[in-house]
Amino acid sequence: MSFEMMQVHSSGLGPECDALRNEVRIFVQNELTENGFVPQCDSWLRGFDKSFSRKLGARGWLGMTWPKAYGGYERSPLERFVVIEELLAAGAPVAAHWIAERQMGPSVLRYGTHEQKNKILPGIASGDYVIAAGYSEPDVGSDLASVRTRAERVTGGWQLNGTKVWSSHAHHADFLFVLCRTEPASAGKHEGLSILMVALPAPGVTIRPIPLLTGEHHFNEVIMQDVFVPDDMLLGQSGQGWQMITSELVLERSGPERFMSTFPLLVELVRRCQAEPENTSALVAVGELVARFEALRILSVTIAKALENGNSPGVEAAVVKDMGTRFESDVTETARLLFPVQPSWNSHDTFTRYVAQSVMHSPAFTLRGGANEVLRGIIARGLGMR
Numbered sequence: 001m002s003f004e005m006m007q008v009h010s011s012g013l014g015p016e017c018d019a020l021r022n023e024v025r026i027f028v029q030n031e032l033t034e035n036g037f038v039p040q041c042d043s044w045l046r047g048f049d050k051s052f053s054r055k056l057g058a059r060g061w062l063g064m065t066w067p068k069a070y071g072g073y074e075r076s077p078l079e080r081f082v083v084i085e086e087l088l089a090a091g092a093p094v095a096a097h098w099i100a101e102r103q104m105g106p107s108v109l110r111y112g113t114h115e116q117k118n119k120i121l122p123g124i125a126s127g128d129y130v131i132a133a134g135y136s137e138p139d140v141g142s143d144l145a146s147v148r149t150r151a152e153r154v155t156g157g158w159q160l161n162g163t164k165v166w167s168s169h170a171h172h173a174d175f176l177f178v179l180c181r182t183e184p185a186s187a188g189k190h191e192g193l194s195i196l197m198v199a200l201p202a203p204g205v206t207i208r209p210i211p212l213l214t215g216e217h218h219f220n221e222v223i224m225q226d227v228f229v230p231d232d233m234l235l236g237q238s239g240q241g242w243q244m245i246t247s248e249l250v251l252e253r254s255g256p257e258r259f260m261s262t263f264p265l266l267v268e269l270v271r272r273c274q275a276e277p278e279n280t281s282a283l284v285a286v287g288e289l290v291a292r293f294e295a296l297r298i299l300s301v302t303i304a305k306a307l308e309n310g311n312s313p314g315v316e317a318a319v320v321k322d323m324g325t326r327f328e329s330d331v332t333e334t335a336r337l338l339f340p341v342q343p344s345w346n347s348h349d350t351f352t353r354y355v356a357q358s359v360m361h362s363p364a365f366t367l368r369g370g371a372n373e374v375l376r377g378i379i380a381r382g383l384g385m386r
């Protein structure tokens, strides 16, 4: 991050990435000039704007790494990294495509049939499809392999019954990816799980809002009663669900969204320090935050490079998620303590608005994508300590 420019710095990722970064910055600048969006903190969760996602799709910035045959652009994970980093830095509204593009698309690409790839991937790459994750259930979050949603074999497909909670954007979704039990857990709870892709709306599926503290409608409870899912909407093989979920989680946990949800607020903090150069305690505190941001970014880039080389670094991803989400919360706390304001959602002052957004959303940072305590267990195992 450069203190003068208050932008993510561009060095070190190669000339293609530098050129792409400039393209994204020009696009973002134009959007801001034309009032295309209002920057916000936690924009990858709260900035739901399908028309913005479609604009990204039209520029070739969704599904960038996927084969051209399925709507992708065959670009590198590092190039994708640059695009998402710039969009997050700008607080752009990327929530409509986020889950689909980050994890569902790659899962379909890896485990899906040719027909499934054709059916789903081009719609994600164009920004048209919203996909929700139906994994957590009442009483089942960290211990995900204990899901109680069941699918039973019927003629031509599966009959699905169960309840999911915290399903982000399910009320907008074209598909809900449901983790369910298709075989008994007799061989162990990680066996016999599958992922069914439910096209929405569907008979038997009821979606109810679970309002956030802020009143926003983001989460849902999804009740499935005798929902018929045709055979061709089983992703991969029956019983392969746990393997698919764990490979998806590396993508879910290692990206820059795990330490950039409060980046717009960090930039405002830097601005305040620039306006008060005599405030040395603020300079020290914000300087420490900027240094931590740089370290996290290096770690996240390293994982993007590992993915480029075909590796799946689960432990490192858990480190990014644990350290990154604590960092995001620390940005919020530092802002609150250094420059006290009355947080206000509708304030004309950008800093005040960002503080309000960050304070209200920070309880979710360490929970979503897997509770940090659980991730520390994964790290401990990776270090041979468990």
Ligand SMILES: Cc1cc2nc3c(=O)[nH]c(=O)nc-3n(C[C@H](O)[C@H](O)[C@H](O)COP(=O)(O)OP(=O)(O)OC[C@H]3O[C@@H](n4cnc5c(N)ncnc54)[C@H](O)[C@@H]3O)c2cc1C
Pocket: 045, 132, 133, 134, 135, 136, 137, 139, 140, 141, 142, 143, 165, 166, 167, 168, 169, 363, 364, 365, 367, 368, 369, 370, 371, 372, 373, 374, 377
């Ligand atoms: C903003 C947001 C968006 C989300 N979106 C989705 C979504 O789209 N789809 C979806 O399926 N889910 C979603 N979730 C749910 C999320 O995956 C779960 O909240 C998360 O996995 C934790 O599960 P839980 O809430 O049931 O907490 P629990 O599992 O009950 O854990 C609560 C606390 O208990 C402790 N704990 C639990 N197990 C352990 C352990 N083994 N070791 C140490 N401590 C432990 C931890 O302190 C943890 O924070 C979302 C959550 C949030 C906050």
